[in-house]
Amino acid sequence: MSPADSRRVSDGRKDLPRVVTAVAGVIGIEPGISSTMRVVRARAQGQYDSPERYGIIVSEDGTEITVEVSLDGSRPVREVVSDIQKAVHEVMPGLPVGAPSSTGRGSRARPKPAKVSVRVQSIG
DSSP, rough: OOHHHHHHHHHHHHHHHHHTTTSTTTTOOOOOOOHHHHHHHHHTTTTTTTOOTTEEEHHHHHHHEEEEEEOOOOHHHHHHHHHHOOOOOOOHHOOEEEEOOTTOOOOOOEEOOOOOEEEEEEOO
16 A cells, blocks of 8 residues: 555545534544454554554555444434445545556556444444
8 A cells, every 4th residue: 555545545544534524414423342452453563553443444455444323313324324325435435446457558547445344333
């Protein structure tokens, strides 16, 4: 991953909590056991500046994102989840990936969209 790609992933991670909680129907980020354990592990290893966050899991390369949320029940769950996924894609659209083509016509890096999973921890 190039330094520019690394900065882009880092910048997007900072915006995720704000972007997710701005979606209508979301009460807030509600951490589950997965994200909690990642944060606890990072802190136990002395990584206090780690990008790990409660309720948000982002792979190192930024291509897989899991958001753990609490919903207020005012809208259908499918709609809220879809809106969260769209919002996350806007902030972290993916990183350039690709290899030289087998035809030898050059190597064009195409963005690979991030895979966004939403875990609804509670509705209420």
